[in-house]
Amino acid sequence: MTAIAADLLVGASTDFLRNFSPFNRMEADALAFLAERAVLAFHPRGTDILTPAMGVPRRFHIIQRGKVQARQAGPAAVTEYASLPLGPGECFPIGAISARRPSTNAYVALEDSFCFQIGAEEFLQLMQMSPVFHLFCTQYIASLLSQSRQQLQTTFSQRAAEQQTMTTVLGQLIKHEPVCATAATPTRAVLEQMNAQHIGCVVVVDDERHPVGILTQSDLLPRVILAAFDLERPVSELMTANPHQLAATASAYDAALAMATHGVRHLLVVDAEGRLKGVVSERDLFSLQRIGLRQIRASIENAADVSALQRASKDIRQLALNLIAQGIGAEQLTQFISTLNDALTRRIIQLALETHDLLGVDFGWMAFGSEGRHEQTLSTDQDNGIIWQCAEWENPVSIRNRLISFAREVNASLAACGFPLCKGNIMASNPDLCLTLDEWKSRFGAWIREPDPEALLNASIFFDFRVLYGNERLGDQLRSWLNKVVRGNSAFLRMMAGNALSVAPPLGRLRDFVVEDNGSIDLKKSGARLFVDVARILALRTGVDSSSTAQRLRQASGKMGVSADEVSAIIDGFHFVQLLRLRSQHLETEHDAPGDNHVNPDTLNELDRRILKEAFRQARKLQIRIKLDYQL
């Protein structure tokens, strides 16, 4: 008859749980499992139910009556969310118990409270048997992602002198009505107006207020004074035509990137109809920032020698620090670094060209690997090559030799600027990597026809190429040829897929993470690479031209009919791994140690650990997808 009593009590617990989500949606057998194992405990007002100091939580609590306050403990006290008291039907801890880590929150009974509890093992069993409960817990953990970003910002803002959000919409940055002139206005009238109003630039617009040109103060010396320009002539003859424009909805980040890319100090902000709304200057964006983007860019462009570029390269790192402090996401940050590194590399090439006569040689400087993908972190060694072609009557041997000796100098200068020489000799000075378009085609073609392990490894580096300097059309031709050839060769893609699956996400069955002997995880090899490899395959399969991982995933999944939510979850995962890489490199550079890609999960805070785990789960999801597609 003990069974009767137990049935009555379990039934009562079941009825209670049914009043609350997610238990009301839970599968009958899972709910029964929970109700049978739930025991009731009492926590008088003011007592600690669970604290970080208690270590890995052994119990999962569901409040039956009363109120429990969750307080973030320790240095990470940033989230508003954590201060909400929990009431009947709510449960805790979810993240800590799933990850088997000490809780970041302290849970204190605000009132006399009764809580049902089950053991940690039972909690995990319940997650396994109940898809509803599993989803509930996963969604909860996913919501921690944004918290982590906030936390990251807080950490860095303490170090950065000032904070300015780079996500501000340009429309909000415009402080003054722009000063305009028509194309026919005499130059003198325009200059008088600039002088009277103390302004740095005038926008030339047409009748419908569409910008047609811009005149800035810095144009005056070369174009007016030195050129002895006749001030009675219309301003249209003096202005810079087709000025750079951005929509009012674009962010400060977009503007900064455009300024860095085009090397300008002013950008015009236009509305949806293309009509002028205002002008954003570099000063508006970076008045508070110690190192301006354009400043770095200008110092790169005006650098007379490699030692000047070395200073610029240090500034790029400093800027990256400031940007992390401003909470810029990994995708944007790596793009920034990539843009500036591109500028640096271009300047190095230009300097080398001054001493190497390559006039009339049709070539392009190629970037491979992470540089090719626009995913450079702060410590990336060189991966580059040259693509060229020559007319039949020219002597290819002499051209190749000239290109190689030029490349040798560029490689050395890059090394001097903080891009270490490639250990695997993937550098343009290597004669094997200074090839004509046809040679590249036959090289790539051989790998595709005979995909042995080395060929696959090469494909994973070289297929992420882009032309960084010189004739970009050579790169485009190679890309479209490659996409066409690979699409017709599913056997090769299948081998690539097999190769991509050779490294599994470092998720443990018993422990959270599978770590290397020194207790760390290689975020490059067993982190970012998982995403990058699959993205490459999807891009090749669907003929996506982009070489960036996020772009590849977005565009390819569009073609493959994967939902946008699913893709952004995967991309978020990738970016989180990248962010951790940047951060660890970054923190290490501060101590003057060479950056590497290793992170010891024990040194991460609880939140980051959970999210890293979730990121790896996304990688696994991606891998499972191609596993199914290629039946591996």
Add this chain to the structure above:
Amino acid sequence: MSKWLSRFLSSPTNDAPLPDQAATALRRWAEQAPADTGRAHFETRYVVVNTEATGLDLEKDRLLAVAALAVDGGLLAPHDSYYGTLASHPASTLAELLGVAGKAPLIVFNAAFNRTLLEHAFDEHLGIESETLWIDLYFLLPALFPERNERPARLATWMERFGIETFQRHHALGDAWAIAQLFLAAQARASEQGAHTPRALADIERTHRQYRSRL
């Protein structure tokens, strides 16, 4: 083997012979050593016992059903419980109740009624006298929670003061569930006051009972 047990097992009383299961439960109960009443709450298994009767008159009313619910180490677990009616085979039901209760300190609400009724039944149907420690929440609660209620009160009053509910009122197990929750709160409060053991609880309860009887 004690006298009463041999008497009971060899020559039946008015009751029909015990089924094997009940006999085993009873034998096991008899062989148990009494619980150590000097151990801390978190190491102690208390058992809440409760009854259902035809009315509240000890002279006339009959016991209908009994329930037991363990509070083990401060936790209330649904599987460590018992409920049975006395209609068909009272001796068997009572033996099973004792099987679950063991010699744990017994928690009861209103001992004057429930304890008396149960002890009569044990004597009548099983011919035994229980020597376990009884603790009556009727006196313990006002002693521990004077700010909620200074004087002994009905179960319904205490449930209301604590916001405690149960799945079925006036049912032996339903009320035991509420009593057990009150006892969880009482344990916590007693610990705050330095009363960490069953014996200490019994002392508080007795002192309050005597204080009440002198008023």
